[in-house]
Amino acid sequence: MGGLPDSDRRPEPAQRGRLPEVRGHRATPSRPGRAGRRSSSRGQMFAPVSSKPDFVAQEHALLALWRDRRTFAKLRAQNADGPRWSFLDGPITANNPMGVHHAWGRTYKDVFQRYHAMRGECQRWQNGFDCQGLWVEVNVERELGFTSKRDIEEHGVAEFVSLCKQRVLTFAARQTEQSIRLGYWMDWDDPDQLRRLRDLLAADPGATVTVDGPRGPVTDTVEMIVGRLGMPDVGGSYYTFSNENNDLIWAFLKECHRRGWLYKGHDTMPWCARCGTGISQHEMTEGYQDREDPGLTVRLPLVDRPGEALLVWTTTPWTLTSNVAAAVGAGLAYVKVRQGSDLLWIGKGALKQALVGPFEILEERVGAELEGWRYAGPFDELPAVRAAFAAGTPSGAPYAHRVVTWDEVGEEEGTGIVHIAPGCGAEDFALGKSLGLPMIAPLDESGIFIDGFDALSGRDVRDVTDHIVERLRHHGFFYRLEPYLHRYPHCWRCGTPLVFRLVDEWYISMGDVYDRPRAELTAAEVDASLRYQIMEVVDGIRWIPSFGYERELDWLLNMHDWMISKKRYWGLALPIYDCRACGAVEVIGGRDELKERAVEGWDVLEGHTPHRPYVDAVRIACPSCGAPVERIRDVGNPWLDAGIVPFSTLHYRTDPEEWANWFPADFITESFPGQFRNWFYSLLAMSTVLRREPPFRTIFGYATLFGEDGRPMHKSWGNAIEFDEAAERMGVDVMRWMYATARPDDNILFGWHAADEARRELLVLWNVYSFFVTYARLAGWSPERPAPPLAERRLLDRWILSRLAAVSARAGDLLGDFDLLAAAREISGFIDDLSTRYVRFSRRRFSRSDDEADRDAAFATLHAVLVGLSRVMAPVLPFLGEALYRNLVVAADPSAAESVHLTTWPAEELAGYRDTDVEETMDQVYRATELVRSLRSQSGIKLRQPLARVWVALPGTELRYREDALALYAEEVNVKHVEVLADGSELVDRRVKPLLPKIGKKLGGAIPAVMAAARAGEVEIHADGSVTLAGVTLAPDEVEILATPRPGTAVAHDEGLVVVLDTVVTPELRAEGDARELQRAVQDLRREMVLDLDERIGLVVEAGPAAGRIAGHLPSVAVETLADSFDVGALPSGSATGSATVQDGVLRFAIVRRVRPNA
Template identity: 55%
Template sequence: MTNQEKVFRPVGGKLDVVALEKAQIARWVEQHAVERYLARNAQASSRYSFLDGPITANNPMGVHHAWGRTFKDLYQRYHTMLGERQRYQNGFDCQGLWIEVEVERELGFNNKRQIEAFGIDRFVDLCKARVDRFAALQTEQSKRLGMWMDWDHSYYTNSDENNYTIWAFLAECHRRGLVYKGHDVMPWCPRCGTGLSNMEIATEGYREIRHLSLTIRLPVTTPGHEDEDLLIWTTTPWTLSSNVAAAVSSDLSYLLVEGRDGRRWWVSHGSKDRVAGDASVLRTAPGRELVGLTYQGPFDELPVQQGVDHTVIAWDEVSDEEGTGIVHIAPGCGQEDFALAREYGLAVLDPIDQFGIFKDGYGWQTGRFAGATADPSEDVALDIAADLERKGLLVARDGYLHSYPVCWRCGTQLVFRLVDEWFIRMDPLREPISKVTRQIQWLPEGIGLEERELDWLRNMGDWMISKKRYYGLALPIWVCVQCEAWEVIGSRDELQERAVEGWEAFEGHTPHRPWIDAVEIACGSCGGRSRRITDVGNPWLDAGIVGFSTLRWNTDPAYWREWFPADFITESFPGQFRNWFYALLAMSTVMADEPMTRTLWCATSTARRCTRARATPSRLRRRPRRSAPTSCAGCSVPPTPR
């Protein structure tokens, strides 16, 4: 026997990493290593508060989760070694549309009608069971990863505590006059039957899609302009039957050119080569000379179009980088169009229902689906093109590839629809949240993370907090059936005190639909009956409140004060600036007027790719901008061209 063989035990030729890891974990269990680790600094005077961003408990963990969780564990271990007291609390995100969509898939459902026929109570129970199942699985996966957390005390965003703390936040917003019911055009998923907030789309909701684009002519009806047409271009033909105006830029130069069949066409100077080729130019005029012209709409024969005056309006957002430099305006189908309708007092036609189906009054389009169909032969856009061709209004058709918003849960192409939703007014909060944002140390330094958040805060629109769905935060808004006055209830106790009906049916249940919907209160204005709106909340409310709900803000103010604000939050980059960080900042500003964390670290090796803050369009755009917004790799928010 050689000396070497005496010192080292021979090892096999194969390395079984999995077996080694399992043996190591078994050793930790045997030695109670995790329990000893968690208790080690329990009496320490200094504390280190880590706030875990909840993982969505909807599927097994992926490798990207393991990566982020390794960083979280590493930081907590380091501070354990420094002798600091910690909470070691992991969180699960447990409510919202993402879970509903998976349960719908399990049940083979395709739309909301099937859920209601199945029973909202059974459906919500299945959603809860699904998150319980995957939270348990993710817990086991995390233990297997060697992550040492206080797994018996994880937080769940579907807990009563979490939901009721959001109620307190919303009641405070209402006290400050920030909650309102808005009538506006919002991006809408016709499959899920719900609106999407702009921040949900800004972060992950665009796909490159080819659509049919149409150039059509609209005959001018103002005397003295016989034989003249306005040319407009659209990639959303379904909106043409709701056209009420055409917009030009006052400052752009427009040309009257020789068209076909004895007609003369108005197009912008910059679009002429693209739209009218080498047609001879008959006249030149600035856009302001076209403002006020009236024209014949593309679907004037429809009942809904009776009495609508079609006019040319001025809009300084019109550019001639795409299309004809004359923009078709349908206020029921676009956010900017709707804003223009308010400004100019235009008619608003509201063409489609929650499933994207044309309502009555739209002739042959009534009953048809407005969005993209799986079978192209059923595409309403083709029939609209054929109809316009028959009427002699179609000038050109083409395919157009552009970034188009899709539902981030189910992939369905979105439509824009006039809706009644609930919002938090962000203008009064813009500066206070920005101030709080500046108090946080954003790491890594030097890559503009703080500026990135501030940029979003400068440009964000109001926060749409409602969803017409089933499993989520029950928005605590009760509306009087007699006088329509509404109130925001701030806690379970307040609801119990105010309840005049249905408390017994609700008691013993979580504050979810349908059980919470049984509770009626007396109207604070007229004494009549108030019922809860049936909407559920935006899921980012659930994750945004955890700096309060998980630290016993409701029940133990001293404990909350001890652990708030956190010292450290870390999440992967990019993707949180407009959702979790934003929700945390907004809720922390309203509830405490201080940051939810002292330091925020964006973990990624690719963070350096984005080295400048990007101009964010203030609202989701459907139109070409005068100049395209700049973008960074990995965080681009393209405008959706028309």
């Protein structure tokens, strides 16, 4: 269990922790009793930290710790009186284990909630599960091996519905466990409890059971407890199958009905023959797939023009059975062509694609002239067709196939003449309705031809193409058949190609679409059209990214009426009572109302949740004719279930005051694809109907997760990664970091390589932490040791503390603005600065003992930085943050908050560290350091080799903290003296850099000349700092003065910063460099020997000229390598030896151990 401190096993402090002290040193060092107890011997303060952490093991240990200590409960209690921040969770479908794509969204949800918790805000922390609908049904069917609705009916609807509930409980438990593993803090149910309820439900739903709720034990039947999950007395996640959820949807539907928006539509709809239900417009997009269909061209002989025929084209041959008309474009040109003995009518523009073989044009007419021509249909002798035609048109006259005109007809595909079957296509239906054509509906709900179609009757629509083609050939209707590839709608759930069926479905009217811009509409017009009311609600919401706003409006403007019915079993029971006797429609607004209105069957429903089949038993009296009326058998669209949650989960009905405290939600976040027409839409629609106000203030959307290869994750493609596997192999902090550093509005490519990159970044941080603890233990340093006040610390210390303050302020603002990516980038940049600049620059300060005050300052600084960082990163990286915090703070200070997640956001506390002058100074020093490194690299002089002198020219601005900065610089670049070059130096020139953004507009066309002068150095610098270039005078704040090297000097420069390095290595410098070389070689050998970091040694250096030259430096080598003694002479036999490359060859040495290994 990597890195988890021993102190975890100490008993928990009784009082609630105060915040850890991170400022400088403590005013009162410590209470004597405690200090005596633990830090008298070194190494007791911080638990050792491996530089090779096992993140996964650590995460498991921390999960156990949080569970045992009830840390989350403490957080909730701590914030109970804070200002409210309302997050509303979009329900996850409890139908399968959760995937890594869910983990992406859940990372956002967790990060923002944790951040607001650190702001002391009170939250609800309620997760949601989506429970009802075809998703679950299909999986239960699959498990049972069912292939049709008949199987369900035979199995028994009650049992089937129970199995659906059980499946939901199974996967709610599973997803709960997975979410907890992710570190997602919510008010989770106990997964074992969920499974227990599932088993009890299977055994006996009517048995009485008692469960623990937040307000005490709750006793009810198993079925009713399941129906009450998520409600205040039972607690935990909300479930959309809950009684309250269903009840409130009933109230919503009743309100729609009251306003006259609910209606029954008779229309030709996309239909899934396998699922036996219609598919609404909202569900269509997901199902479009490329598909090859038969492209069939058919001859239709004209009755009154012997020998002539129309050519029509279809990709759905089965619909020819129900053909009633052929449509032409009134204004399009049509031609009669001769092909062999055939005389065919066809659209002029369709000649090329529709005809095969040579032809001759005989005649041309516009479409309007063809109107009314009668033709013989291909299936005229079928009883169903004869019956429909005999019944005729609304006027009563018998009907015959004829040509009609339609303005939708085009010539780009097909023949320019469109086969019309109003019972088999939505547009055909609309046309047929407007012209009063007969309707022939050939299919039953399973896609089987009904009676009246002779040989076809009883056959599956998916399997009749060959038969139909054969028949057409036989009767002379066939012209041509060739495969046709197109996008065709499929069932989004089971993948079956859809057919169109004439059915009754229930809709909520979205109201008129006006042909004027919204701004010009009157209030009355808006009041009359729900879609515009929803748009007004959308206006009041902040959409991130902003294009979401336009997309939602676009959908609202174009959407059709909302089809809410489904001819299925598991779901919301639509509370619609459609009187067969008189046609009156009644909608019931809740369970209580139903009980009141019931005239029979209430006893059947009593004790059950409002689901099929029990709810079907209840009848009410028709308010209009008094006849007993049954509920329609349909269930509801599942987005009704999810859309009502701002009301059902916030207790709109039972506790309006509490509801008002949490409504509207401050924040929701979900993956964008699909939700504009689904959850976002249903939330908006339902809130608009019930309240006419936004259900949430801000919505943050993100894109889609793909495999590493950029394709959707797919098991058979080998690019799929299961959540559990990812969690246990890469660790969830690594996963969360990947998500945090991904652009939300772009698709994310998820894979093991990306995880390695993310881990590497976190390892850098971990290594800083490991470094700190390693040396703090060696030095016996503890946070209680007095440290110099900030003003007396080194520049480097003040710099990193200032950076920390800046980062916590910025990251906080960014998280508050829902910009996790930018916040993560702040943290990432800080980790880089901390590791590559701060620790790298100050490494020696932690190990040496000659300046204790400075050493303590370094420890105190790095400690404060790591503690501060642990808090800043806690929302994003809850495990790493906690690991650092517990070892760095809790282990040392039992009075501190026991978890980083119980601390507050540190920005305000740290603000005093901010010093932008220090930051600017350090940036210059750092850049100048890089230049020296570059020069050393070019001239082949190792950084280890001291040099005598470096000259530095700085940009025109003044270097602040000059002495400190230069001292630091000298040390860092390993030179004896640093000289700052003045303006008059012969090594550099002063150049002027005009600041284009400031002067661009003003100067316009004069710019090329000014820039050329600046480049050439033709500049006049005036006493007040202004300059004249090419006759143009610029103010001091319009230019920057830079240094540039004069030609011919060996220098490095960058944006006005110039360094000149004296590369002469004198014998003295060389000796010193060789000593450093020796020192490094000794350290190398120590490492090879695996000596303890603080193990003392004896050092023997082989006698010779080299040893002689460096003799003067040997004492310091000894100090640095922890040698108690050093000798120059023959190397003792049997000891470990090494060698260092020095000026004139190789210098050998030996290390003599003071203690025996394993002693």
